[in-house]
Amino acid sequence: MGLNVHNSLTRRKEEFKPLQKGKVGIYVCGPTVYGHAHLGHAKSYVSFDILVRYLRYLGYSVTYVQNITDVGHLTDDADEGEDKVAEAAKREKKHPMVLAEYYARSYFEDMDKLNCVRPDISPRASGHITEQIDLVKKLLEKGYAYEVNGSVYFDVSKFKDYGKLSGRNTEEMLAGARVEVSPDKKNPADFALWKKAEPNHIMQWPSPWGMGFPGWHLECSVMSMKYLGETIDIHGGGLENQFPHHECEIAQSEAANGVQFVRYWLHNNMITVDGQKMGKSLDNFITLKQAFSGAHERLTRYYDPLAIRQLILNSHYRSPLDFSDAALFAAQSGYKKVTETVRAVRKRRSAASEGEIDTEVAEQLKQSREKFEAAMDDDLNTSVALSVLFELVRLANKLLEDGDTTAGMLNAVDDLFGQLGGDVLGIVKDEYPQVGVVDDTRLDEIVQILIQQRSEARQQKDYAKADELRKRLEKIGIVLEDKPDGTQWRWK
Numbered sequence: 001m002g003l004n005v006h007n008s009l010t011r012r013k014e015e016f017k018p019l020q021k022g023k024v025g026i027y028v029c030g031p032t033v034y035g036h037a038h039l040g041h042a043k044s045y046v047s048f049d050i051l052v053r054y055l056r057y058l059g060y061s062v063t064y065v066q067n068i069t070d071v072g073h074l075t076d077d078a079d080e081g082e083d084k085v086a087e088a089a090k091r092e093k094k095h096p097m098v099l100a101e102y103y104a105r106s107y108f109e110d111m112d113k114l115n116c117v118r119p120d121i122s123p124r125a126s127g128h129i130t131e132q133i134d135l136v137k138k139l140l141e142k143g144y145a146y147e148v149n150g151s152v153y154f155d156v157s158k159f160k161d162y163g164k165l166s167g168r169n170t171e172e173m174l175a176g177a178r179v180e181v182s183p184d185k186k187n188p189a190d191f192a193l194w195k196k197a198e199p200n201h202i203m204q205w206p207s208p209w210g211m212g213f214p215g216w217h218l219e220c221s222v223m224s225m226k227y228l229g230e231t232i233d234i235h236g237g238g239l240e241n242q243f244p245h246h247e248c249e250i251a252q253s254e255a256a257n258g259v260q261f262v263r264y265w266l267h268n269n270m271i272t273v274d275g276q277k278m279g280k281s282l283d284n285f286i287t288l289k290q291a292f293s294g295a296h297e298r299l300t301r302y303y304d305p306l307a308i309r310q311l312i313l314n315s316h317y318r319s320p321l322d323f324s325d326a327a328l329f330a331a332q333s334g335y336k337k338v339t340e341t342v343r344a345v346r347k348r349r350s351a352a353s354e355g356e357i358d359t360e361v362a363e364q365l366k367q368s369r370e371k372f373e374a375a376m377d378d379d380l381n382t383s384v385a386l387s388v389l390f391e392l393v394r395l396a397n398k399l400l401e402d403g404d405t406t407a408g409m410l411n412a413v414d415d416l417f418g419q420l421g422g423d424v425l426g427i428v429k430d431e432y433p434q435v436g437v438v439d440d441t442r443l444d445e446i447v448q449i450l451i452q453q454r455s456e457a458r459q460q461k462d463y464a465k466a467d468e469l470r471k472r473l474e475k476i477g478i479v480l481e482d483k484p485d486g487t488q489w490r491w492k
Contacts, residue, residue, distance in 0.1 A: 003058065003377050005234075006318060008242065008265040009165055013379055016264065018233045024060045025228035026052060029220055029237035029245070030122070032069040033103035034088035037110045038285040039308070039323060040238075040271045040278040046309055047268040047317035047380075048236045049116040049426065054376050057424050065227050066119035068107075070100035071126045071203045072195075073216045079182060079192040083213070086203055096203055097126075110288040113305035115426040121227050125219040129205045132214040132222045135256055136193045136207075144255040148184040150196030150210040156189045159251045165265060166243035191248050193218050217248035221261075225253065235262040239269050240277070268317045273298075278323065286323070287486070292444075294452050295486025300325050302448040306427050307332040313382040313425060334390070335427060341393045342421075343432050344400055345414050355406030361399070365416050368392050372420050382425065389421050447478060451487050454480070 003016040018024045028048045031041060045066075052064050075081030089096040108118070136152050139145040144158050156162045163169055181188040192215040197204035204211045224232055230253075237246060246265065253261035271278045278285050286296050294302030311331035315321040357365075368388055375384035396413050399405045421428030450469055457465040470480055473489070481488050 001377060003054070004379055005264055005266060006379050008267050009262070011167075014264070018060070019231060019263065022059070022061060024055050024062045024234065025232045026055075026062060026064050026234045026236065027220070027224035027228055027232055028064070028066045028119075028235075029241055030066040030068050030119075031103075031107050032073040032084050033100045033107060034085045035103060036287040036289055037107045038278065038287045039291060040285060041107075042110075042114055042288060042308060043271045043312050043317075043321060044238050044268050045111060045116055046114055046312045046426075048266075049114075050313070050317070050380055050382060050424070051234070051236070051266070052117060053424050053426060054380065057419070063121070063228065064117070064119045065121045065123065065224060067220060067223050068100075068104050068122055068124045069216070069219060070097070070104070070124050072214045072219055079195070079215070083201075083203055086201070089202075100124075100126075106289075110292075110305075113292065114288070114309050115306060123223045123227065125214065125223070126203070128219070128222050128226065129214065131226055132218050133194070133207050135218060135222055135252070138256050139193065139252060142255065144252075145193055146186065147209050150212060151184055151192060152194040152209055153185055153190040154193055154248070154252055154255075155186060156191070156251065157187055159255050161254070162189075162251050163247065165247050165250055168243060168247075191215065191217060191244060193252065217245055218252065220245070221249045221253045221256075224249075225257075230257045231260050232262055234264045234266060236266045236268070239267045242267055266317075269320045272320050272322045275322065289488065290486045291328070293448050293486050293488070295455065298323075298325055300329070302445070302452060303328050303332055304335060304445065307335040310335045310338075310386070310427050313386050313427070316383060317380060338389065338393055338421065338427060339429075339432070341396050342414070342417050342428055345396050345410050345417070346432070348400055348405070349407055349410040349414065352405060352407040352410055355408050357406070357408045357412045361395075361409050362412065364395055365392075365412055368395070368416065369420070372424075376424065385420070385425065389417075389425065392416060392420070447473070447489050451480065451489065455487065 001015070004013045005016050006012070007014045026048070028045075031037060048066075052062055055062050070085055071083060073084045075084055075087060083096070085096045085100050089099040092099060094102075111118075136145065139154065140147065140152065145152050145154050194207060194209060194212050194214060196210060197212045201213070204213050224235065235246070235249075250261050273284045276282060276284060286298060288305075288308070290296040291299065291303050291308055292305055294300070308328065308331070311328055312321065314331065368391060371391075372385050372388040375381040375388065378384075392413070396417075399409055399413065417428050418430070422430065450473060454466045454469040457463070457469065473480060478489050481490065
């Protein structure tokens, strides 16, 4: 049957067929870099990492573009308020670009730990100002936009399909408005393409309409079209971005070019805490650094990044995932079981007798692959795919108990672990350190245990023990840094 995905635009599952045979262009809305990434970000970017990995597993040549928003995303997610990066920079008393670079690096560090493949292109909004101005000019020339007092707005009344992605009509859009509508707009639902900057606004550029900065929606249209063309195969992002962000992207892109902007829209659902969306605006988020170190009141321990990845895979990308420490602990246990089995298979393989794979075992592995692919072809059903991996764990352990298991059998099992659990799901590593040898990940885990012990000592007001732990780590060259989002360590 091939891969079927749920297209948010048509509200149904459709067989995926790329515009160009064998090639896929994917654009995913990346983070606005004004703080550390949290578990909600992990849900989104692990979900689309799985999509990219599976398409490559199927043999497609994939160009994956994921932007970095470092300007233009205002605090009300639309056209009013202050720039999120600039507001955070003011709080931290830093230049906005210093802050953006710091949190962009932090984001990629966290994604690397979650074993997300790096995007092929990571364009920054601030690096594409010229192209954004050009698109605004084009929309003005075509009569879809108008300029007022140095700002330029898109006239939604001129684009008859506005609302086709979210299914909202204009009245619903107005009812959902959270801020007072700008008097400069012809229609309250119109959205900003270019905003006039006040003299004290740091992030601003010259334009035909005066000094200003681009609208948030404009950025993604420009960057996706520059690197993937006027029509792209897949556009992904969080469900919360469906309106207004993605709706506005469609309007301005299709108005400018006269062709379909995106063929398949995919939206991931969110992580919730006690039934409420996890997010910075609600102050109920747990950063990934806190989850990796256990430095949060909702956590009883630190968690392996790939256990967090496994927790996300336990749920469907379009379903909400309610966070709990117990759920993370269960995912940690499951991840450990997979890891220990793969280690055992590789260790036993080196000592096993030569021989080909048994026909019965070969058939079982074939069936496992088919079940796995059927699950992934059904709108990327990772929870079922993960259950197939645990069936493989049981088969592997059964073979390990059999004294006659050949190297050929274990090679075939290890290959399947690597392809399904590694290449696609991203939770099986190519190599694991030998017993007694500590790699960077294991070292981090060891240090995190000591950090947690120190944190507990401080909570119990046993400051002598806490200081002793710090000093012992410093003796071997490890420096602890206490920050608002938890304790981090670095080499001297």
